[in-house]
Amino acid sequence: MHPDGTTPGQIPASGYPNSMMGQPMPPSAPMYVSPRGRSVRSGEWSTNLCHCCDDPANCMITCFCPCITFGQIAEIVDRGSSSSEHSGCAAKGTIYGLLAMTGFACLYSCFYRSKLRGQYDLDEAPCVDCLVHFCCEACALCQEYRELKSRGFDMGIGWEANMDRQKRGINTVAPAVGHGMTR
Structure with a gap:
């Protein structure tokens, strides 16, 4: 039993999972393998903010033309809500590029980080989304790209x-991994 009066896996009265209240995630929490080969629990990012070089091609693209990376992220996070297949990516990338000239692109992109975190129940780490994008825009975009990948x-x-x-059954997701040894 946890200090908040709940048992592992039970949601406390606050409505927040135990992990958000400083309690460990129950062993049944979903896990998957990150690109770096480590097991990742639900709520954790698959890579850290500063692991940009885990995907050098994306790192270079993001450094020189972040609007491309942002457009790709926005297309997936918005779940293709645009009418044409790639117009969502191109339109959002263009908006990002225009906002980048004014210095407000980080405000636009932090909205998508928050949306991504909500879709996959990711921690707001290492700090609030707007600060992550304001202080290290390229690293934030690379981390979001790697997470979706x-x-x-x-x-x-x-x-x-x-x-x-x-739909055709082509699965590129790494299989779920259990949490250690069991008897």
């Missing part, structure tokens, strides 16, 4: 093509 998305083909692959 580690969850099985082919970032270069857009939402519709990813859903088509999923």
Whole structure:
């Protein structure tokens, strides 16, 4: 039993999982393998903010043209809500590029980080989303890109093509991993 009066796996009266109240996640929490080969529990990012070099190609693209990376992230996070397959990516990347000229792109992109975190129940780490994007925009975009990639998305083909692959049974997600040895 936890100090808040709940048993492992039971949601406390606050409505927040035990892990958000300083309690460990129950052993049944979903896990998957990150690109770095480590087991990741639900709520954790698959890579840290400063692991940009885990994907050198994306790191270079993001450093020189962050609007491309942002457009790819936005396409997946928005679940292809645009009418045409790649217009969502191009439109959002263009908006990001225009906002980058004014210095407000980090405000636009932090909204998508928050949305991504909500979709995958990720921690707001290492600090609040707007500060992450304001202080280290390129690293934040690279981390979000790697996170979606580690969850099985082919970032270069857009939402519709990813859903088509999923329907055809082409699975690019690493299998779930148990949490240690059991008897």
